[in-house]
Amino acid sequence: MRLLILIILSIWFLSACGGGGGGSPSFVHDINNVPKCSDTGTAFQTTEYYFMDYNDSTDKALAQVCASTAYANGATGGSGVKIGINDTGLHLQSDGKMDHQEFGDVGSANSRIILGYNSDVVRNDEVPEDEDGHGSHVAGIIGADKDNVGMHGIAYNATLYPIKTLTPRGSPHSVAGKYTVAWGFYLTDYYDLDIINNSWGYPESEIGVTCNSKETCESALNDATSYSYTYYYFQRMASEQNAMLVWSAGNQSKDNPSALNGACIYDSLVTENCVIVVALGTDGKIADYSNKCGIASAVCISAPGSLVSAYNDSTDSYYELSGTSMAAPLVSGGLALIKQVHTSLTHAQVIDRLFATAVDHDIYSQSSIYGHGLMDIGAATSAIGSLQLISANSNNLDSQKSSYTEIYENSFNSNSSFYSGLKESLKNKTIEVYDSFDRANFSVYIDSFLQNIKITEEYSATKHLDNLLKIDDDYSMMNNDYGVLKSYNTKSLTRSLFETNNNKLRIATNMQSNLFFDKSRTRMGFNSPKLITKFFGNPYFYNDNENVSLNINNKYVSSNLFVDEELDNIGISINIQPTSEDFFNNDSLGNIEISLGRSLEKNKILNSYGTGSFNISDISNTKFAAIKYKKEFEKINVFGNMNYGSTELKSNSYFLGNEAITTSSFSLGFIKSDFINRKNRISILISQPQKVIDGSIGLRVPTSSNNKREVNYTTYDLNLAPDATEINYDLLFARDINKNDSFYLNYTHIKNPIHSNSNSSVNNVSLLFKKLF
Amino acid sequence: MFPYFLKNCFNNYKFFYLFILISCSDFKEEYSQINIDTYECSISHQEIFGRDFITINDEYFDKSINVVNKIVSKSSKYNFIFSTGPRSSSGYNLNFLNSSLKNKNLSLVFKEKKPKKSTIVATVITYPFCALLIENIESYNISVEII
Numbered sequence: 001m002r003l004l005i006l007i008i009l010s011i012w013f014l015s016a017c018g019g020g021g022g023g024s025p026s027f028v029h030d031i032n033n034v035p036k037c038s039d040t041g042t043a044f045q046t047t048e049y050y051f052m053d054y055n056d057s058t059d060k061a062l063a064q065v066c067a068s069t070a071y072a073n074g075a076t077g078g079s080g081v082k083i084g085i086n087d088t089g090l091h092l093q094s095d096g097k098m099d100h101q102e103f104g105d106v107g108s109a110n111s112r113i114i115l116g117y118n119s120d121v122v123r124n125d126e127v128p129e130d131e132d133g134h135g136s137h138v139a140g141i142i143g144a145d146k147d148n149v150g151m152h153g154i155a156y157n158a159t160l161y162p163i164k165t166l167t168p169r170g171s172p173h174s175v176a177g178k179y180t181v182a183w184g185f186y187l188t189d190y191y192d193l194d195i196i197n198n199s200w201g202y203p204e205s206e207i208g209v210t211c212n213s214k215e216t217c218e219s220a221l222n223d224a225t226s227y228s229y230t231y232y233y234f235q236r237m238a239s240e241q242n243a244m245l246v247w248s249a250g251n252q253s254k255d256n257p258s259a260l261n262g263a264c265i266y267d268s269l270v271t272e273n274c275v276i277v278v279a280l281g282t283d284g285k286i287a288d289y290s291n292k293c294g295i296a297s298a299v300c301i302s303a304p305g306s307l308v309s310a311y312n313d314s315t316d317s318y319y320e321l322s323g324t325s326m327a328a329p330l331v332s333g334g335l336a337l338i339k340q341v342h343t344s345l346t347h348a349q350v351i352d353r354l355f356a357t358a359v360d361h362d363i364y365s366q367s368s369i370y371g372h373g374l375m376d377i378g379a380a381t382s383a384i385g386s387l388q389l390i391s392a393n394s395n396n397l398d399s400q401k402s403s404y405t406e407i408y409e410n411s412f413n414s415n416s417s418f419y420s421g422l423k424e425s426l427k428n429k430t431i432e433v434y435d436s437f438d439r440a441n442f443s444v445y446i447d448s449f450l451q452n453i454k455i456t457e458e459y460s461a462t463k464h465l466d467n468l469l470k471i472d473d474d475y476s477m478m479n480n481d482y483g484v485l486k487s488y489n490t491k492s493l494t495r496s497l498f499e500t501n502n503n504k505l506r507i508a509t510n511m512q513s514n515l516f517f518d519k520s521r522t523r524m525g526f527n528s529p530k531l532i533t534k535f536f537g538n539p540y541f542y543n544d545n546e547n548v549s550l551n552i553n554n555k556y557v558s559s560n561l562f563v564d565e566e567l568d569n570i571g572i573s574i575n576i577q578p579t580s581e582d583f584f585n586n587d588s589l590g591n592i593e594i595s596l597g598r599s600l601e602k603n604k605i606l607n608s609y610g611t612g613s614f615n616i617s618d619i620s621n622t623k624f625a626a627i628k629y630k631k632e633f634e635k636i637n638v639f640g641n642m643n644y645g646s647t648e649l650k651s652n653s654y655f656l657g658n659e660a661i662t663t664s665s666f667s668l669g670f671i672k673s674d675f676i677n678r679k680n681r682i683s684i685l686i687s688q689p690q691k692v693i694d695g696s697i698g699l700r701v702p703t704s705s706n707n708k709r710e711v712n713y714t715t716y717d718l719n720l721a722p723d724a725t726e727i728n729y730d731l732l733f734a735r736d737i738n739k740n741d742s743f744y745l746n747y748t749h750i751k752n753p754i755h756s757n758s759n760s761s762v763n764n765v766s767l768l769f770k771k772l773f
Numbered sequence: 774m775f776p777y778f779l780k781n782c783f784n785n786y787k788f789f790y791l792f793i794l795i796s797c798s799d800f801k802e803e804y805s806q807i808n809i810d811t812y813e814c815s816i817s818h819q820e821i822f823g824r825d826f827i828t829i830n831d832e833y834f835d836k837s838i839n840v841v842n843k844i845v846s847k848s849s850k851y852n853f854i855f856s857t858g859p860r861s862s863s864g865y866n867l868n869f870l871n872s873s874l875k876n877k878n879l880s881l882v883f884k885e886k887k888p889k890k891s892t893i894v895a896t897v898i899t900y901p902f903c904a905l906l907i908e909n910i911e912s913y914n915i916s917v918e919i920i
Contacts, residue, residue: 088895133818134863134895166863166895201896203862203888248896251861258896289861289898321818323862323897 041068051151069378077157078336087135089128128164140310154333217262256294279305300371385436410612573597590631661695722755864888
């Protein structure tokens with residue numbers, strides 16, 4: 001006895017020690033916990049949505065597979081997807097008209113029920129009248145109308161092909177079959193169906209037991225159907241027509257699905273398009289009657305199947321049925337939703353996606369029971385991994401020539417001259433993007449890629465105050481025999497200017513070297529880069545960081561050169577100054593500068609640039625003309641500045657070449673010294689920032705793709721001209737309190753900011769007191 | 774010699790003779806048949822009331838007969854329903870065979886037909902049932918047999 005106890009204890013001890021290497025706790029699942037997916041499409045959670053419920057359960061069939069999330073993701077009930085229902089038919093009147101409100105009027109133009117050649121295989125006609133009710137119920141689960149009446153199917157807009165292959169109960173052939181199922185498969189090919197639902201089985205059979213190979217399972221099916229070519233048709237449909245086959249697993253409480261499903265795991269021609277469905281009970285666990293996934297777990301999934309309420313008969317009634325027959329159509333409808341939303345996926349990929357997104361933790365981690373887990377159609381229609389853009393001109397999703405960039409790596413930064421025009425042109429226009437899992441396609445609005453980082457800061461009070469800050473006041477100066485070098489030291493940017501002693505040559509970094517307006521601005525006492533650009537600058541020689549400006553011979557005829565650090569953007573202008581003989585003292589005519597020039601921008605257009613697939617892959621060419629005028633009276637300095645440009649682009653990215661884009665800008669104003677008394681200066685300025693007057697740009701983006709993985713493009717002709725014109729009104733006032741102290745005021749009114757009449761006007765007031773110590 | 778033989782035989786087979794005598798006596802029970810002509814058998818896709826049978830005297834009979842009346846073709850006032858309980862598919866059938874009455878014990882015999890092994894069936898849970906009209910049903914103790 002003592003020995004026996006010792007042996008028992010030893011066995012227990014060994015057992016307790018075994019299995020310790022099973023992995024980290026994160027892999028331990030609570031097999032008593034029934035998890036749920038996230039059903040978030042509240043707008044779709046109607047009474048009709050919840051009608052397909054469990055009798056006394058709070059769980060609802062559609063909610064349990066998160067159908068509303070799929071609807072919110074853009075699945076409009078599987079419209080366009082063709083589903084065959086290989087079953088007992090559909091309740092119809094003798095003339096083929098529908099006799100139930102849930103399927104509208106069969107034969108009408110809008111009907112989703114397609115009857116045709118041999119729809120009733122049993123009676124060899126086109127009216128598959130359901131003499132049983134099973135087929136009608138299955139059809140209701142898949143696709144009953146969403147019409148605020150009764151219930152709606154999971155794929156309420158799918159096109160249904162009822163194919164009567166099973167004879168009704170109560171007839172001499174109560175357990176139908178014969179050759180009819182073979183015809184059902186044949187018609188799948190004939191009607192070019194996408195999905196065929198098979199809520200039927202082979203009693204008292206089991207994969208791995210009744211048959212355990214392609215040959216033996218084929219033999220079992222042929223025995224069951226008494227038709228030697230059944231399997232031939234089966235294979236033909238799967239391999240050639242490429243339909244998705246959905247099978248109910250059977251209701252014999254067995255460890256494996258029915259032998260009819262054998263081809264799903266033993267026949268390589270069938271496997272990738274096959275789904276076996278086991279049924280869940282009202283508690284979310286495997287139904288006590290349902291076969292389990294067993295050795296077919298790789299192609300098996302779980303769905304609610306108990307007490308599912310659906311379409312009944314010729315009345316307006318509904319009733320609840322249970323069985324894997326009810327679980328299978330939920331999955332058929334789920335596949336239709338995936339296929340509709342993600343047109344880029346092959347049928348095999350649609351199924352892979354269904355499996356990959358199933359809820360597979362806690363109890364559903366038991367793959368021998370639940371296969372891939374509980375169907376989560378919401379997750380299946382959501383992005384897996386990250387969303388990406390395909391490279392321009394890629395015509396196939398799987399081509400080696402196609403490359404992808406993360407969605408955040410793609411943007412188009414537009415300058416303000418056409419930002420609002422571009423945004424308006426892109427309104428409601430979409431682009432197709434793809435997730436990194438299987439290149440499932442998603443549609444997003446193109447304007448989500450459109451940026452103008454300056455908008456938020458351009459009109460800010462802080463920015464406005466900067467107008468008055470004399471940030472260039474501090475400079476170091478070096479003299480030599482050739483000229484003077486001034487270095488302006490600021491926190492963020494070093495600006496410098498070298499000027500030869502004879503004024504023939506000026507070289508500037510990060511500032512303009514053209515001094516036509518220098519005297520005016522220094523008179524006023526404001527010389528911030530922003531104001532220089534706003535009122536005096538050449539908008540085509542934009543003053544971003546890290547550039548060089550060169551000016552040769554600042555009188556009569558001069559030339560300006562602008563180049564950035566990377567030598568990507570180069571601009572040149574020839575400046576003619578016909579009245580420059582006595583440059584600052586010509587009281588009669590004033591001073592005029594006429595500029596003609598050209599700006600070449602690489603990967604940019606009008607200082608706008610894209611990243612990723614929005615990259616502008618060529619050089620834009622802007623020809624511009626400018627006229628500047630200033631006249632100095634005794635105490636008043638009047639000036640004006642007007643610019644016109646014409647820009648062309650030849651690109652081979654998402655952006656295409658365009659016709660000429662015409663732009664303009666102007667500024668006009670005066671500065672009066674000795675205003676009221678000698679200590680005061682005042683200036684009124686009116687300016688229009690650069691704006692596109694006319695022109696468009698082509699944008700060719702992917703907008704759809706098909707299940708052959710081919711990408712289709714749409715070309716948008718985007719009008720860049722904004723619908724309004726931004727005008728700036730500036731009032732500047734300066735008062736020298738004493739030698740060291742000054743007071744500055746700047747009031748600005750901006751009408752139609754960013755050239756958009758949808759933006760409210762902006763008013764900014766800045767006050768500055770300056771004291772030198 | 775002969776009397777001795779008889780005596781021994783009797784002693785050896787006395788229990789057997791006793792059994793013969795008793796069996797041949799006039800002792801017998803009251804077996805009879807009642808006529809149950811009004812009945813109908815069919816299949817429900819919905820659970821009617823669970824397993825076994827229910828009579829008009831049961832609390833849930835009204836609910837059950839409403840389910841049955843939607844399925845059966847004849848309009849009769851049945852007062853007895855028998856169901857096999859859930860079956861795994863279509864293809865199951867139930868038939869009423871006969872009845873026998875012993876004293877007040879009414880025995881009903883049903884025959885269930887299962888789908889052949891090599892046939893195709895719809896994978897829905899079904900509930901085969903028979904509804905019967907039994908005169909004076911309250912007078913009987915009812916038992917059911919399925920063959």
